[in-house]
Amino acid sequence: MGGGAAGLELATRLGDRFGKRGEASVTLVDRSRGHLWKPLLHEVAAGSMDVDEHELDYLAQAHWHNFRYRYGEMVGLDRAAKTVMLGPTQDDEGRAITQGSAVPYDTLVVAIGSTTNDFGTPGVREHAIALETPQQAVRFNRRLVNACIRAHAQEEPVQPGQLHVVIIGAGATGTELAAELHHSARAVVAYGLDRIDAEKDIRITLVEAAPRILPGLPERISEAAKGLLEGLGVAVSTGVAVTRVTADGVELKDGRVIESQLVVWAAGVKGPEVLRDLAGLETSRSNQLVVLPTLQTTRDPDVFAIGDCAWCVMPGQERPVPPRAQAAHQQASHMLAQIRRRLAGEPLKPFVYRDFGSLVSLGEYSTVGSLMGFLAGKSMWVEGLFARLMYRSLYKMHERALHGTVKTALSSLARSLTRRTEPRVKLH
Known part of the structure; x- marks a missing residue:
């Protein structure tokens, strides 16, 4: 099943x-x-x-x-x-x-x-989009692109919160999405939507109830990811819970309200x-x-x-x-x-989980993480190109388990060639 x-x-x-x-x-x-x-x-x-x-x-x-x-x-x-x-x-x-x-x-x-655990937070189901299925991910992308086109076509200036994205939950999904959106939203605007000032009108906020982002991963990975996100201009707010999501924004437990018409809920699973x-x-x-x-x-x-x-x-x-x-x-x-x-008819054996480390992809900007089992069982800190290659190899291992080596290699080559003839981001 x-x-x-x-x-x-x-x-x-x-x-x-x-x-x-x-x-x-x-x-x-x-x-x-x-x-x-x-x-x-x-x-x-x-x-x-x-x-x-x-x-x-x-x-x-x-x-x-x-x-x-x-x-x-x-x-x-x-x-x-x-x-x-x-x-x-x-x-x-x-x-x-x-x-x-x-x-x-x-x-x-x-x-x-x-499935996503919204912890009974009011307004999540009505106004936020979870990322459980490809359909939900496509739905958010269309909402983002439509928001950019709408902001470009309207006569009045871009309104507060109109192109602001709030991502609730700073686990791997939320953190990776924040970095990926910083690049792709600007790429969308670059395709002729010149009435939008990407630096002024587009803002991304990452909210996490835990004391730090990526709370389930080693602190060094968390600090590296936070530093890179803040360097990009992503607002990172930790140690604060969300009390309500509305059509116009997100209300926090400390009384703050973040104006946003684009909200992603990536906090918790069940x-x-x-x-x-x-x-x-x-x-x-x-x-x-x-x-x-x-x-x-x-x-x-x-x-x-x-x-x-x-x-x-x-x-x-x-x-x-x-x-x-x-x-x-x-x-x-x-x-x-x-x-x-x-x-x-043989007896069953117990499962033994081996933690091979954690990698977090921060889009076009970097990949950080640690690999377990190196240097006599100790972890090895990795970042940059090598870490990105290791991150991509995880997906290739999954493809290889499903398709075999030859088909995986051919599919990867075909996608690489096709990508050269298409926009860098999906625009519809």
């Missing part, structure tokens, strides 16, 4: 390993028709990446890699009958595409990711609502499925969970495995081996 980084990699590799030989029937279910690596969403939102060039079609992937794809969203689970209930789907005009159905399983792997009471399976306070070290759920050995929707605490650790792409990739690889063991 779920075709994100973990689920799609697992389905692809299971199909290649067992589906091709007819040793197992592999089915992937997702409520979307295509896949985009989630760490790229901030680039789509900023307009520096065209989603159509990177999105993968589930039907085609299933055909090429010997598994089935079912379009639908999980709405329930019958553990006694070993079936997953899917809700009906509709198109944009409200016409039915698929009816509700039940999908049988012997082994169920839940990999439906996470498990999807369907997991809250899913057939009696145990969940965490953040609504994630609690799993054993084998990645089996605590109350059903035939149901596993991986990726952002799994609450997995390693023995001897207090905090769970973080919701990062590298964790999803490692869990998908471990699940491939676990299913092989199940089919062979």
Whole structure:
């Protein structure tokens, strides 16, 4: 269940390993028709990446890699009958595409990711855009471009807050988006929107309730990212919570109001609502499925969970495995081996998470981070071009897991050539 980084990699590799030989029937279910690596969403939102060039079609992937794809969203689970209930789907005009159905399983792997946690903050759903899906990222980009065109076409001067962007949440997504937007918004204006003064009219504010940005990463990365953002003119406000989002701005707990008509909510994640009471399976306070070290759920050995929707605490650790792409990739690889063991009747092995470090891309300006495992197990600080190459290599590893080396290389070459004939930012 779920075709994100973990689920799609697992389905692809299971199909290649067992589906091709007819040793197992592999089915992937997702409520979307295509896949985009989630760490790229901030680039789509900023307009520096065209989603159509990177999105993968589930039907085609299933055909090429010997598994089935079912379009639908999980709405329930019958553990006694070993079936997953899917809700009906509709198109944009409200016409039915698929009816509700039940999908049988012997082994169920839940990999439906996470959703944004708005902590019940008033106005978030009405006036802010989250970055959970490619559709939301495209929606924000269109809102940004439309705002720039509107400001250029109107007779009156640019109004306060009209081209101001407030990003709530300074984790990796929010921090990377702030840097990416600084470059791409100015690139949009450069395409003939000369009535806009980018330095005066465009302002980006990053708000974080924690004492520093990137609170889940080492302090050195946080300080380096903050220094670069402030050097670009991005306003960074930490240690303050948001109390309300309105059509005209953001209200903060300390009484300040930031005028803005463009608000992104990137603060906090939780498990999807369907997991809250899913057939009696145990969940965490953040609504994630609690799993054993084998990645089996605590109350059903035939149901596993991986990726952002799994609450997995390693023995001897207090905090769970973080919701990062590298964790999803490692869990998908471990699940491939676990299913092989199940089919062979062998005992399962515990999952061991290895933290290979953290990298934060700050757009065209820099990339900073630390890599673990160098110099006899110690971390190594990296920045600049080398760090950027390492950051890009993470995506290439994901592509390689899905397509193989040759197709990944050809796709990268094709995108590189195409990019030379198109605008540097998406303008529609």
